[in-house]
Amino acid sequence: xxxxxxxxxxxxxxxxxxxxxxxxxxxxxxxxxxxxxxxxxxxxxxxxxxxxxxxxxxxxxxxxxxxxxxxxxxxxxxxxxxxxxxxxxxxxxxxxxxxxxxxxxxxxxxxxxxxxxxxxxxxxxxxxxxxxxxxxxxxxxxxxxxxxxxxxxxxxxxxxxxxxxxxxxxxxxxxxxxxxxxxxxxxxxxxxxxxxxxxxxxxx
Numbered sequence: 001x002x003x004x005x006x007x008x009x010x011x012x013x014x015x016x017x018x019x020x021x022x023x024x025x026x027x028x029x030x031x032x033x034x035x036x037x038x039x040x041x042x043x044x045x046x047x048x049x050x051x052x053x054x055x056x057x058x059x060x061x062x063x064x065x066x067x068x069x070x071x072x073x074x075x076x077x078x079x080x081x082x083x084x085x086x087x088x089x090x091x092x093x094x095x096x097x098x099x100x101x102x103x104x105x106x107x108x109x110x111x112x113x114x115x116x117x118x119x120x121x122x123x124x125x126x127x128x129x130x131x132x133x134x135x136x137x138x139x140x141x142x143x144x145x146x147x148x149x150x151x152x153x154x155x156x157x158x159x160x161x162x163x164x165x166x167x168x169x170x171x172x173x174x175x176x177x178x179x180x181x182x183x184x185x186x187x188x189x190x191x192x193x194x195x196x197x198x199x200x201x202x203x204x
Contacts, residue, residue: 003036008043017078026053027162033078044074051084060092068101071108081105089118095127104136115155123157123162130161148181153186168192 003011015029030053032131037046047066064119067081085102092098103118119133134157138151155170174185 003040008036008040009045012043012045014053017157019053023056026057027054029124030057037067044077048080048187049078055084055088056203060088060095061097063088064095064101068104071101071105075108078105078108080108096122096129099125100129102132103133107136107140110143112140112147113149115140116149119154120156123160125195127160133157146177148177149178150186151177151192152181152184155185155196160189161190164192164196 004015011082012033019025028143030050033046033050033053037050040046047069051063051066054060054066064085067084070077071081082102082105085098085105088095088098089102099118099122102114103122106115106118111126115136119136122129123133134154136148137154137157139149144150150176151170155167155174158164158167158170158192171185171188171192176183176193177185
């Protein structure tokens with residue numbers, strides 16, 4: 001009733017109180033929250049509550065998706081989103097989606113190295129996320145052109161997809177920037193050179 005009157009955050013709080021008192025209401029409350037999310041897409045408390053319930057239900061992917069939906073739209077919630085995602089990744093380190101969303105959240109916080117690390121861990125866990133991961137990596141390269149980590153991550157992504165020429169270009173860019181990133185960039189170039197030599201020896 002409160003939600004129907006437009007007091008969405010208050011209504012969500014009441015639903016979560018009911019869940020804390022009677023845990024077996026979780027499924028019904030989730031359905032209510034999903035319905036509310038469709039009717040009030042701009043209200044962040046709905047997705048934050050959904051994430052809490054999905055975490056408790058053992059659905060880290062769904063919880064991460066709910067939290068991730070607010071990364072770009074509600075910067076005031078970033079600290080809480082990062083904290084919740086870090087808790088999720090500690091408990092369910094095998095879930096690629098959690099790493100992916102944590103990478104996006106770190107990018108929003110302008111934590112470049114951490115963002116790249118989480119995004120590439122997501123790729124290691126699930127190569128099917130390559131296209132999704134490429135998008136935030138492109139933004140990281142654009143937003144932080146003088147930081148080596150986005151170029152190294154992009155090179156590793158291309159390397160994993162067997163796109164050796166663009167991989168070499170990305171690693172070379174990291175080397176040009178010098179500093180600590182140059183070491184990783186050189187290591188990437190050396191791996192590509194070794195892979196090329198193996199292919200050539202197999203052909204001949």
